[in-house]
Amino acid sequence: MSNDLHSMSRRDLEKLRNDVDKTLATVVDRERKAALDAAERAAAEHGFKLSELYDTSVGRGTKIKQKSPAKYRNPENGDQTWSGRGRKPGWIRDAESAGRNISDFLI
Numbered sequence: 001m002s003n004d005l006h007s008m009s010r011r012d013l014e015k016l017r018n019d020v021d022k023t024l025a026t027v028v029d030r031e032r033k034a035a036l037d038a039a040e041r042a043a044a045e046h047g048f049k050l051s052e053l054y055d056t057s058v059g060r061g062t063k064i065k066q067k068s069p070a071k072y073r074n075p076e077n078g079d080q081t082w083s084g085r086g087r088k089p090g091w092i093r094d095a096e097s098a099g100r101n102i103s104d105f106l107i
Contacts, residue, residue: 068084070083070107071107075104075105076091
């Protein structure tokens with residue numbers, strides 16, 4: 001199929017683009033299904049189901065972010081802690097402005 005795109009009208013070009021998008025979506029679906037079938041066959045050859053080989057509780061591209069452990073604790077309120085990363089909390093800034101050393105709050 002050879003099209004001289006420069007001689008086509010805008011309406012014809014838009015129709016062609018829509019047709020290409022629809023066909024491309026069908027091809028991608030067909031290739032995805034073929035890849036899934038191949039992966040299922042490969043897993044079955046080793047005695048597994050494909051669903052047994054990956055953790056479905058974690059989404060694709062999702063990273064599990066661990067919270068940094070606390071390094072500092074407010075002696076006046078034990079619920080207030082800070083990992084030492086990011087902005088200093090107000091209770092640390094207040095204590096430093098009062099002349100206290102940050103090492104006084106180490107856990």
